[in-house]
Amino acid sequence: MSQIQEKTQVIRLEQLTSDIVRLTLDAPEISSIASPGQFVMIRTGNTSDPLLRRPFSISQTSSDGSFQILFKVVGRGTSLLSHCRKGEYLSVLGPLGRGYRIDPHRLACLVGGGMGIAPLLFLGKTIMRKYPDQGPVVVLGAKNREELAPLIDDFADLGLKVHVATDDGSLGHHGLLTDVLKALDLGPQCTTYVCGPKPMMTAVHLFCRSKHYGCQVSVETSMACGMGACLGCIVPLEKGGYGHSCSDGPVFDAEELVWSL
Ligand SMILES: Cc1cc2nc3c(=O)[nH]c(=O)nc-3n(C[C@H](O)[C@H](O)[C@H](O)COP(=O)(O)OP(=O)(O)OC[C@H]3O[C@@H](n4cnc5c(N)ncnc54)[C@H](O)[C@@H]3O)c2cc1C
Ligand code: FES
Structure with a gap:
C-alpha cells in the first residue's frame, strides 16, 4: 500500500x-x-x-x-x-486504508448518513467516470436541512438523483434514510456502499442481507496511528479474531464484520 x-x-x-x-x-x-x-x-x-x-x-x-x-x-x-x-x-x-471495491455488474446505491456522506462524493464521481451507464442511486440522511442541504448539491451537480431523509422532516422524507432505501426499486442486483452512524449501517446491512444485495460499509472507529501499528482501531471479524479498521478497512464487506444486533 x-x-x-x-x-x-x-x-x-x-x-x-x-x-x-x-x-x-x-x-x-x-x-x-x-x-x-x-x-x-x-x-x-x-x-x-x-x-x-x-x-x-x-x-x-x-x-x-x-x-x-x-x-x-x-x-x-x-x-x-x-x-x-x-x-x-x-x-x-x-x-x-482499503477503500470501496466498485462492482461494475450491479446497480450502485450510495448510502450516507451525517458526515458519513463525505467519502461518497468521490465514489459517485468515480463510478460516473468509469461506468457512466451505471449512474448510481444516492440516499442521504442527516439531522436536519441545515446539515444536509449544503452536501446535496455536489451530488446533484454530477447529474445523480438524490433521495433524502431528515430526522426532523425539514428536508425530504421525515424519518430514517432506511425507510427511503426500502421504498426504492433497486432491482435484483444491487450493491450498497455505506458510511455513517453504526445503527444506520446495521439497518442497511440487515436490509441488504434480506435482499441478497452486496453491502460495503466504511467503519469510522477512533484511530491513533492510522496505519496498522497500534491496536487503536480493531473491530471483531465474523471469521474470528480482529481486523484493523485503518489498514484492513475502513471499508469492509458488511458480512466480514460482527454486528451487535
Ligand atoms: C477513517 C475515518 C474517516 C473519517 N472521516 C471523517 C470525515 O470525513 N468527516 C468528519 O467530520 N469526521 C470524520 N471522521 C471522524 C473524525 O476523525 C473525528 O471527528 C475527529 O478525529 C475528531 O477530532 P477532534 O480532535 O476534533 O475531537 P476529539 O476531541 O478527538 O473528540 C471529540 C468528540 O468526538 C468523538 N469522536 C472522535 N472521533 C470519533 C469517531 N471516529 N467516531 C465517533 N466519534 C468520534 C469523541 O469521542 C469525542 O466525544 C473520520 C474518522 C475515521 C476513523
Ligand atoms: S489506528 Fe493504529 S492500528 Fe489502526
Whole structure:
C-alpha cells in the first residue's frame, strides 16, 4: 500500500454551516493515487495538543492536484482545523486504508448518513467516470436541512438523483434514510456502499442481507496511528479474531464484520 507524508497547502476553507467545513488542500502526490473510501491523517496544529493526527475521508480529488475533506467541528483537532488559513501548510499522511471495491455488474446505491456522506462524493464521481451507464442511486440522511442541504448539491451537480431523509422532516422524507432505501426499486442486483452512524449501517446491512444485495460499509472507529501499528482501531471479524479498521478497512464487506444486533 502506497502512503505519503505530504506537506500540503490550504487552498480554500469554506464554512458550509455553523459547524461543517470543507477544506481544499493542494496535495498532488496524495491526490494522484487516492481511491474512494480511503482517508488521510492530518496534523491539525503545530503544537503537541492534540498530539495525534486526525483521520478524515477524502471527499473528492481534482485534476489540479488538490483534494477535499468535509468535516464537522466536534473537538479540539477539528476546531483548530476549522481555523486554518489559506496558504498555511498542513502535514498530511495518506492515502490510507482499503477503500470501496466498485462492482461494475450491479446497480450502485450510495448510502450516507451525517458526515458519513463525505467519502461518497468521490465514489459517485468515480463510478460516473468509469461506468457512466451505471449512474448510481444516492440516499442521504442527516439531522436536519441545515446539515444536509449544503452536501446535496455536489451530488446533484454530477447529474445523480438524490433521495433524502431528515430526522426532523425539514428536508425530504421525515424519518430514517432506511425507510427511503426500502421504498426504492433497486432491482435484483444491487450493491450498497455505506458510511455513517453504526445503527444506520446495521439497518442497511440487515436490509441488504434480506435482499441478497452486496453491502460495503466504511467503519469510522477512533484511530491513533492510522496505519496498522497500534491496536487503536480493531473491530471483531465474523471469521474470528480482529481486523484493523485503518489498514484492513475502513471499508469492509458488511458480512466480514460482527454486528451487535
Ligand atoms: C477513517 C475515518 C474517516 C473519517 N472521516 C471523517 C470525515 O470525513 N468527516 C468528519 O467530520 N469526521 C470524520 N471522521 C471522524 C473524525 O476523525 C473525528 O471527528 C475527529 O478525529 C475528531 O477530532 P477532534 O480532535 O476534533 O475531537 P476529539 O476531541 O478527538 O473528540 C471529540 C468528540 O468526538 C468523538 N469522536 C472522535 N472521533 C470519533 C469517531 N471516529 N467516531 C465517533 N466519534 C468520534 C469523541 O469521542 C469525542 O466525544 C473520520 C474518522 C475515521 C476513523
Ligand atoms: S489506528 Fe493504529 S492500528 Fe489502526
